[in-house]
Amino acid sequence: MSANGASVDVLKCSNCGALDAGPREICPTCHEAALQPHAVPGDGALMSWTMIRRPPAAFRAEGAYAVAVVQLDAGVKVTGRLGTPDEACGPGTRVALAEKKNGVPVFRWA
Amino acid sequence: MRDVAITGIGSTVFGKHDGRGPESLAAEAANAALKRAGVDRKEIGAVYLGNFIAGPLSGQEVLAGIIADELGLENIPCTKVEGACASGGIAFRHAVLAVGAGLCDAALVVGVEKMTHASGGQVTQALNCAMDNRSDGPSGLTFPGLFGLAWRIHAAKYGTTRDEVSAVVIKNKANGLKNPLAQLGANLSLDVIRQSQPIADPIQLYDCCPVSDGAAAVVVVARDRAANAPDLPIDILASIQTRGSPRIAGHEDIVSFEATVKAAERAYAAAGLSAKDIDFVELHDCFSMAEIIDSEDLGLVPRGMGAKWAAEGRTRVGGSIPINPSGGLLAKGHPVGATGVGQLYEAVQQLRGLHPNQVKDASIGMTHNLGGAGIACTVSILRRPDA
Numbered sequence: 001m002s003a004n005g006a007s008v009d010v011l012k013c014s015n016c017g018a019l020d021a022g023p024r025e026i027c028p029t030c031h032e033a034a035l036q037p038h039a040v041p042g043d044g045a046l047m048s049w050t051m052i053r054r055p056p057a058a059f060r061a062e063g064a065y066a067v068a069v070v071q072l073d074a075g076v077k078v079t080g081r082l083g084t085p086d087e088a089c090g091p092g093t094r095v096a097l098a099e100k101k102n103g104v105p106v107f108r109w110a
Numbered sequence: 111m112r113d114v115a116i117t118g119i120g121s122t123v124f125g126k127h128d129g130r131g132p133e134s135l136a137a138e139a140a141n142a143a144l145k146r147a148g149v150d151r152k153e154i155g156a157v158y159l160g161n162f163i164a165g166p167l168s169g170q171e172v173l174a175g176i177i178a179d180e181l182g183l184e185n186i187p188c189t190k191v192e193g194a195c196a197s198g199g200i201a202f203r204h205a206v207l208a209v210g211a212g213l214c215d216a217a218l219v220v221g222v223e224k225m226t227h228a229s230g231g232q233v234t235q236a237l238n239c240a241m242d243n244r245s246d247g248p249s250g251l252t253f254p255g256l257f258g259l260a261w262r263i264h265a266a267k268y269g270t271t272r273d274e275v276s277a278v279v280i281k282n283k284a285n286g287l288k289n290p291l292a293q294l295g296a297n298l299s300l301d302v303i304r305q306s307q308p309i310a311d312p313i314q315l316y317d318c319c320p321v322s323d324g325a326a327a328v329v330v331v332a333r334d335r336a337a338n339a340p341d342l343p344i345d346i347l348a349s350i351q352t353r354g355s356p357r358i359a360g361h362e363d364i365v366s367f368e369a370t371v372k373a374a375e376r377a378y379a380a381a382g383l384s385a386k387d388i389d390f391v392e393l394h395d396c397f398s399m400a401e402i403i404d405s406e407d408l409g410l411v412p413r414g415m416g417a418k419w420a421a422e423g424r425t426r427v428g429g430s431i432p433i434n435p436s437g438g439l440l441a442k443g444h445p446v447g448a449t450g451v452g453q454l455y456e457a458v459q460q461l462r463g464l465h466p467n468q469v470k471d472a473s474i475g476m477t478h479n480l481g482g483a484g485i486a487c488t489v490s491i492l493r494r495p496d497a
Contacts, residue, residue: 023244050258051311077359
């Protein structure tokens with residue numbers, strides 16, 4: 001658990017222990033269909049983010065939102081949202097998980 | 111594998127073709143290519159057709175067989191090929207393999223897409239089929255967003271500025287004005303680009319390739335069957351295909367696509383050449399930032415310098431490495447399945463000395479076609495035979 005208790009759902013192989021951001025069916029390391037849901041702390045560093053101003057139809061009602069790729073301290077990279085988009089945020093900015101929205105991790109500036 | 115060459119080529123204008131479906135566009139380009147192939151159409155032993163979304167947008171699949179019927183070909187294998195935006199390049203590679211391996215002496219390659227009749231929402235939804243919808247889709251990522259993510263890293267790592275990226279847009283749109291096949295060329299200024307609508311910050315309107323309709327075709331023949339071709343046959347030195355991560359977070363470094371890097375290495379090795387031998391490239395500029403990344407991944411520009419070289423004029427016709435003299439996807443638009451074959455058409459015209467935006471003494475050309483979020487890539491190297 002991270003400092004605020006919030007965790008990101010990833011996958012862990014019950015055969016070899018490898019972690020993967022998922023979703024996927026087969027472990028990329030040992031090739032067994034043994035990936036299980038696994039929670040890791042939501043602390044990490046921003047790889048990058050972008051403000052989507054022309055969303056796909058399914059997301060239109062939300063207005064503009066920020067998508068981010070985060071390198072979690074736990075050793076996996078995940079795609080999610082940045083709840084605190086700010087031009088001062090950039091590659092390397094420390095972030096933490098704020099909440100999960102429809103299964104998608106939403107990070108905030110830590 | 112025996113030597114293979116491109117003989118006949120054909121292309122529609124890339125742009126808006128109201129009232130014409132994908133069959134009509136494909137038939138036009140393919141028939142033009144067959145008429146200049148230098149072999150009787152009875153000798154076409156295979157058809158490979160690249161197309162991405164004729165099913166969702168036009169309700170039409172099985173296009174390879176439909177086109178073969180239109181063209182009066184024999185009972186030969188006709189294969190529709192899909193690799194998102196790399197569909198055309200992948201179709202080409204399979205024709206090269208079929209002829210190179212001796213399965214047939216001649217094969218037809220067609221790429222086609224029809225998109226302008228559909229609504230923006232329908233097109234976006236169909237294009238998003240190229241994303242990994244288990245992981246990237248749920249976050250609301252879009253293709254402009256992917257390159258917005260990459261741009262921010264490129265700026266942080268290499269100091270790339272808005273105006274430097276704009277140099278790519280200005281160059282390609284200006285190149286497009288010289289190309290009758292490009293309907294979306296324009297004279298743009300740094301100011302106009304800077305003030306345009308934000309799409310996926312920092313990506314703005316003019317950083318994005320427009321939607322387009324179009325078809326292009328080439329005929330691949332065994333080199334020793336190319337003697338009767340009416341136009342100079344062009345040697346195919348390499349046609350390489352690779353895969354990369356389906357999803358954005360799967361790329362080690364979001365400012366580089368490993369599928370491109372690997373495809374380029376293998377293409378140079380297969381051709382016995384290196385980056386300095388390439389006289390021009392038609393590469394996958396689906397977005398301005400994509401050209402920047404592609405040029406570095408292909409080894410044509412030093413890592414990190416893609417935007418700066420454009421700003422310095424080094425990637426113009428007459429510069430160190432002309433990139434997209436045709437205007438690229440930014441000026442031709444991106445009729446998805448057609449693009450990879452359209453690039454080959456443009457490259458052949460350059461190597462024949464017939465291009466409206468001619469690179470002086472062009473002898474060796476490269477094409478690069480990249481699908482989805484870097485999931486599929488093809489790189490081809492072509493050479494004029496007397497080079």
